[in-house]
Amino acid sequence: MTRARRLSRSSDPDARVLGKWLDAATKEALLPMSVASSVYMRTARRNLLGALMARLEKDGWQESSIVAVTIIHPKWYFRAGALHEADPRNIKKQLQNSLERFGVTAEEGIFWAALDGEFDGDGYQLHFHGIATGPKANLIRCMSGRVGFTSTSTIQRPIECSNVSDLRGWLSYSLKSYWIERRRYLNSHGKPRRTSKRALGTPQTQEVLMWLAAQHLESLMIHSGLGSNPWGA
Numbered sequence: 001m002t003r004a005r006r007l008s009r010s011s012d013p014d015a016r017v018l019g020k021w022l023d024a025a026t027k028e029a030l031l032p033m034s035v036a037s038s039v040y041m042r043t044a045r046r047n048l049l050g051a052l053m054a055r056l057e058k059d060g061w062q063e064s065s066i067v068a069v070t071i072i073h074p075k076w077y078f079r080a081g082a083l084h085e086a087d088p089r090n091i092k093k094q095l096q097n098s099l100e101r102f103g104v105t106a107e108e109g110i111f112w113a114a115l116d117g118e119f120d121g122d123g124y125q126l127h128f129h130g131i132a133t134g135p136k137a138n139l140i141r142c143m144s145g146r147v148g149f150t151s152t153s154t155i156q157r158p159i160e161c162s163n164v165s166d167l168r169g170w171l172s173y174s175l176k177s178y179w180i181e182r183r184r185y186l187n188s189h190g191k192p193r194r195t196s197k198r199a200l201g202t203p204q205t206q207e208v209l210m211w212l213a214a215q216h217l218e219s220l221m222i223h224s225g226l227g228s229n230p231w232g233a
Contacts, residue, residue, distance in 0.1 A: 003038065003209060010206050018213055035220065036213035041177030044217055049171045052112055055226060056133070056167075059110065063167045067137040069113065069130050070160040071095065074152050076126040080204065083124055083211045088115055088219045091126060095222060098147045102139050109134030110225040114175045119204050120154070120194075121183035128222065129174035136225065137161060153192065154184065175221075179208050 004026065007019025018036065025032040025039070032040055056066065073094070078086045092115075099105045113130025132140055143149050144159035151158060164170055181204065182194045200208060223230060 003036070003205070006202050006205050007209060009202075012206065012210070015206050015210055018210065034213050035177070035215050035217050036209045038177045041175070045172055045175050045177075048221075049168070049175060051230065052171065052226075053168065055230065056110065061110065061133050063164055065133060066164045066167060067132050067140075067161050068164045068170050069111075069132050069137070069140055070127060070157075071113065071130075071140070071143075071149070072125065072127040072155050072158045073148055074150070074155060074158075075148065077123055077154075078126070079123040080119070080207070083117075083207050084214075086124075086126060086211065088215055091115065092219070092222050095128065098143055098149070099140075099224065101147065102143050104132075104136050104139045104143075105224045107135045107139055108225070109136035110223075111136045111140070112221070112223040112226065115220040115222075116174070116176070117179040117208065119179065119181040119183075119200055119208075121181075124179070124208075125154070129170075130222075131164065131167075131171065131174075132161070133225075177212075179204075 004019045004023035007015045008023065010016055010019065022032060022034075022037055025037065034040055075094070076086075076091055096105070099111070104111060109132065111130065111132045113128040115126060116129050117124045117126045140159060141161050144157075145151075149158040179200060180197045181200050182197055184192060184194055187193050199205075
């Protein structure tokens with residue numbers, strides 16, 4: 001309902017239409033097939049991530065051997081007001097090419113990740129959160145510092161791999177239905193810092209929801225090692 005109210009108060013007529021649609025769907029207990037709907041995403045996370053965890057268990061991967069990955073590229077940054085220029089298909093293709101180049105796709109194991117975004121006060125840094133197992137994880141680490149996945153003044157670790165302490169929680173976070181805000185600033189010593197995570201303001205919420213509404217869920221996910229029909233649909 002909060003999303004619907006924010007959209008309904010927008011000066012953008014298309015945003016108001018989306019807000020009224022989400023509001024009506026909620027009141028009538030419908031399941032709107034839209035990534036902009038928290039209700040739909042809650043159902044999608046339960047089904048898709050349940051299937052992914054079942055596959056990991058079937059293949060014998062223990063939580064202790066699963067690696068949490070975050071992948072960021074400087075080219076996946078879009079200024080506020082220009083998020084509509086972000087095409088997840090192109091972003092996925094760029095990452096897919098890098099994964100193939102480093103042998104990640106062909107290697108044994110499982111890789112899965114979902115596209116996410118973070119607002120820094122000026123724009124949105126898109127990135128992937130997900131998991132990798134076995135040799136795939138080691139090869140993803142090798143991408144750091146290469147093929148554009150380099151540290152910048154705003155990206156400290158373009159490729160981050162760490163042990164998973166809560167697999168279900170990490171997967172749910174990776175495929176969450178909201179983006180966060182972490183503004184950048186200089187501390188008293190002139191060192192760059194970031195604020196703690198907080199909810200997006202109304203203008204950014206409207207822009208992000210309008211962008212999400214234009215996407216198909218499958219276009220926001222990338223994977224290898226799961227076969228051509230991993231969700232059994």
